[in-house]
Amino acid sequence: QVQLQESGPGLVKPSQTLSLTCTVSGGSIRSGSYFWSWIRQPAGKGLEWIGRIYTSGNTNYNPSLQSRVTISLDTSKNQFSLRLTSVTAADTAVYYCATDRSSGLGDWFDPWGQGTLVTVSS
């Protein structure tokens, strides 16, 4: 059974870059059956999909974040990563990584990591 675990700094200064890693266990990140996504949730608010990466390395990003986001894959470590540049307080949120599954008519997310809180503050 695939499990995911986020890791990275919990505090980032404004204008700097947020970097998080998701470690996948119980399955290979190279599996062609899945994709890999990042999702975030500000405190007390709803969920926002950030982007996904395919095993080919191709990516799709939320247009609202596209200019600042990069998702990458490290198959040797069974990990995928998120970089978000030029952060502001509005980027403060719990960040989740998730396995992304497709029906051909859209994707769903299962399972999710436990989430990691990132606070943007000086």
Next chain:
Amino acid sequence: HSVLTQPPSVSGAPGQRVTISCTGSSSNIGAGYDVHWYQQLPGTAPQLLIYVNSNRPSGVPDRFSGSKSGSSASLAITGLQAEDEADYYCQSYDSNLSASVFGGGTKLTVL
């Protein structure tokens, strides 16, 4: 505001049936894209509850069911239990945005 619209809150007494609606448009649910539902218990990560409109992952009680019609979808919970108190989110794909999108979430209170 969210691309998919959910009521902010619903409530029901133990044993009752509640439904949560998820209204989209012609670029997402109405375009035929699948709808998925998640349950988020307080302080925890969301968990998949319903996938591809009406399918339950193993381990999800059959008290939970999903349906889709036109540009909307619904989650029904029967035999309401105290442990069902949580936030519920619908999710689909939007072709105009080329992005996966979530509803704003619905807080279920068990009276």
